[in-house]
Amino acid sequence: MHRELISKIAHTGHPIKAPLDDDSVRRLLERGLPRGDERVLDLGCGSGEWLLRSLAARPRVRAEGVDISEEALEQARQAADDRGVGERLTLHRTGAADFASPHAFDLVLSVGATHAFGGLLPTLAAAREHLAPGGRVVIGEGFWDRTPSPQAVEMLGEYTDLATTVDRVVADGWTPVDGHVSTRRELDGYEWSCWGSLASWALDHPADPDSAHALATAAARRSEWLHTYRDSFGFVSLVLRRTPGPA
Template sequence: MSADEIRALMSAAHNDRLTWNTPLSEEHAAQLVAACAPAPGARIVDLGSGWGELLMRLVESAPGSTGDGVETDLEAVARGRALAGDRGLAKRVRFHETPAAEWADGGYDLAVSIGASHAWPGSTPEALKALRAAVRPGGRVLFGEGFWEREPSERALAGLGAEPGDFGSLLELIRQAEAVGLRPLQVTVADQREWDLFEANANIGRGERWALANPGHPLHDGVVAAVDDRRTGYYGGYRGTLGLAYLVLSA
């Protein structure tokens, strides 16, 4: 039984129950797009874009704007290109199979990165520096990053496979943005319902649905075990402890 095969089965890129690979509702997403307020003709980049749903929403909100999705997950890129084609955005939204930390283009009006700070060697501070460098003076940044809602317990850390220093408080995250010259215009966080729906529809839900539909498959027991581990890690560990903040920032 291959752990890689199980991860592939449960991957977000194949999960049509996920609009985006982050705890985010339609209403919250619309608020983020409005706060970013890309102007007509804006140039937008999403570093670690996944399949680029939020990037496409931003491009759709601004006539004549264009977007670059930078992503190394080939399955996510394939999903993104298909979605862009279906929505008539193939000429306006381009996907690049490049590591986010290696993307060198700049002068963007808006730079986005949601839950992808691990792509940079220095994690959050380096991600913020890269986003600041990617936008023109006066441009905007949308940064989504984890933080501790409360002091993490051992069970929360085990459920995430994390260390206490992997995240700080929400205020510490805001201060990190300010330290690289980014000023907060709007700070919101994923609420508990967004988190619960995300976890229910992501690995837990996809794995559970697959196992129910494939009772005799050789990977069945391994998928069930993976689902049980994830469920225990979330409901018995990091639920209410790990937060996800969305910072709309001005450069």
């Protein structure tokens, strides 16, 4: 069972691929789209849920998404057509780090996809290349809420604490104008939804040759979450603007 299919099934009940509930996503987009006629770019858009919600909430917004998965992009196209926003959405199948555009964007999104660039600051560097003057970035990144175990670091990576994460962003030339730290309810809800959806699919399709693998994967991921990183992992989403340089 390939990784894309696992992800698609796991996110059936939680199309935002980050620990954020609908109200948090709505608020972040409101802060990122203050005018309502912005041009939006999502670097690593997957099935395009952030873009779809932007387009649905703001009838004058135009959006572009970048991802390497044709299956995810096709899912985004179909969903855009179903929601009546397909004419305002353009999708590009390419690596997010390789994407080039002739125009700049008023909002650049990268929530839970910083791995595509090799980390938080490289993602912000990529966003900077696409950002129009006065534009905003909405970025989501993990952090260590408590001291992690060596196993958690090995599994999820070399995050820092929340204050250090924000300090690094500020030192890189950005000013946070809003943000959201995912609550315990959001963090737990995301994990329960993902691995519960995958397990439910396996139980509902016992004759499928991938059923046993899906069920085992759901059990393994649930165990990793509960035993390895639940008590230490956090997630922050920041709304950023460029900090002016010296006069």
